[in-house]
Amino acid sequence: MWSTSGIDAIYRAITGVSEVELVELRQCSDVSGHIDRGENIVNVDSNQVQTVRRKSATIRVDTDKLDELMNLVSELVIDKTRLESLRREIAHVGLDDTVTHMSRVSNELQNLIMAIRMVPVGTVFGRFPRMVRDTAQQLGKDVSFSMYGEDTELDRTVVEEIGDPIMHLLRNALDHGIESAKDRLGQGKQATARVVLRAYAAGNHVFVEVEDDGIGIDKQKVLRKAIERGIVSRDDKLTDSQIYHLLFASGFSTADVITDLSGRGVGLDVVREKIEALSGKVDIQSEIGRGTKFIMQLPMTLAILQGLMIRIGDHPYLIPLSSVSEVSVERSVQTLQGKQVMVWRDQVIPVVKARQIFHEPEPADAGWTIFLQRGDKKIGLVVDEVLGQAEVVLKSLDKRLRHIPYFSGATILGDGHVALILDANAFFE
Numbered sequence: 001m002w003s004t005s006g007i008d009a010i011y012r013a014i015t016g017v018s019e020v021e022l023v024e025l026r027q028c029s030d031v032s033g034h035i036d037r038g039e040n041i042v043n044v045d046s047n048q049v050q051t052v053r054r055k056s057a058t059i060r061v062d063t064d065k066l067d068e069l070m071n072l073v074s075e076l077v078i079d080k081t082r083l084e085s086l087r088r089e090i091a092h093v094g095l096d097d098t099v100t101h102m103s104r105v106s107n108e109l110q111n112l113i114m115a116i117r118m119v120p121v122g123t124v125f126g127r128f129p130r131m132v133r134d135t136a137q138q139l140g141k142d143v144s145f146s147m148y149g150e151d152t153e154l155d156r157t158v159v160e161e162i163g164d165p166i167m168h169l170l171r172n173a174l175d176h177g178i179e180s181a182k183d184r185l186g187q188g189k190q191a192t193a194r195v196v197l198r199a200y201a202a203g204n205h206v207f208v209e210v211e212d213d214g215i216g217i218d219k220q221k222v223l224r225k226a227i228e229r230g231i232v233s234r235d236d237k238l239t240d241s242q243i244y245h246l247l248f249a250s251g252f253s254t255a256d257v258i259t260d261l262s263g264r265g266v267g268l269d270v271v272r273e274k275i276e277a278l279s280g281k282v283d284i285q286s287e288i289g290r291g292t293k294f295i296m297q298l299p300m301t302l303a304i305l306q307g308l309m310i311r312i313g314d315h316p317y318l319i320p321l322s323s324v325s326e327v328s329v330e331r332s333v334q335t336l337q338g339k340q341v342m343v344w345r346d347q348v349i350p351v352v353k354a355r356q357i358f359h360e361p362e363p364a365d366a367g368w369t370i371f372l373q374r375g376d377k378k379i380g381l382v383v384d385e386v387l388g389q390a391e392v393v394l395k396s397l398d399k400r401l402r403h404i405p406y407f408s409g410a411t412i413l414g415d416g417h418v419a420l421i422l423d424a425n426a427f428f429e
Helices: 007-015 046-056 063-090 093-117 128-139 163-177 181-186 219-228 240-248 268-277 424-428
Strands: 026-031 034-040 118-120 143-148 153-155 193-202 205-212 281-287 291-299 304-312 315-320 324-329 334-336 339-344 347-353 368-374 377-383 385-393 407-412 418-422
Touching: 063 093, 063 385, 093 118, 128 143, 128 163, 163 193, 163 205, 163 268, 163 291, 219 240, 240 268, 240 281, 268 281, 268 291, 304 368, 304 377, 304 418, 315 385, 339 377, 368 385, 368 424, 377 424, 385 407, 418 424
Parallel strands: 143 193, 315 418, 347 377
Antiparallel strands: 026 034, 118 153, 193 205, 205 291, 281 291, 304 315, 304 385, 324 368, 334 339, 339 347, 368 377, 407 418
């Protein structure tokens, strides 16, 4: 490229183009018909040019516009599914090529929008070091706080909701899990306690863990408090995991004295409600004298849902696949103490018939049983037919309909029909 403009003007004009990574300016001269290229007279560090390029290629976009763009892409995906169905019916060569190309482009566009919606969990993690430091000082405890996996990405709608659950778990670790420095030294531990917050991706899920090296969970104390509050009876035989999950009961607390941080019965029940509302779940691992770990399993995105398509009566429904443990042909249902139950894997579990819930007449032929799992709880949901697995675009219900139980959203199928998405957690109630 030739120019007679000044060096500064040329440099500013070229570096203003975002795609340019490196600029070299040379003075050329014509000697006896031969072009002589001189030395580069602009010494620009490539890293500096890269920084300029990235800054000029970044723009700020309102999140509402991203949501609207996601909705439009969802409509395109629905139309694409319908066109693929028509292509199989018509079997036209020109239509086949066009629909194939459209499917490829729409899939790439959908993946791109999903990537744009992903944000690192570090945007939430950044608020916790100071909170942990202030809380530890308030409690008079010496705590070392570490964070890992801040670059792990989640859908922005999930990231916005996990702040409160993490805060409650960290406060619980500092108040209930960590001993005083004197007690730790008496147990042969270091005076400084360790609290770790980490995040990592595995498959289609992201795991967020809050771990401490404190005293651990006293199972007998938890069970005694649960019996006193009437949450369980003395005759109940509970596993260690079931005892740990009693901590999530509404109003439950092991604190003997009410303070600003504990004893009010508000905390871990909020954690479970928030995480389950995000189609996730919480597990607990603990060992006396070694510490406790809370593990939150979250879907990487809420915009695309993996589900099991079923039929109840004449209507299709979708159950989130993360709640489904197993699917089987309907087994014999028995009555035990006035409740419907069935035997599954040597366990007696309660049974819920979907037709009874939705006030449909009982079918003449046998259906299917879907075994749902929430923590250690399991139930069998009897439906008419299992249609198969599907990946759908999640649509939120209008705020006037969100109070209706058993439904968490809706989706539009390839044939244009609307299928409601069932809230698996509601059937456990």
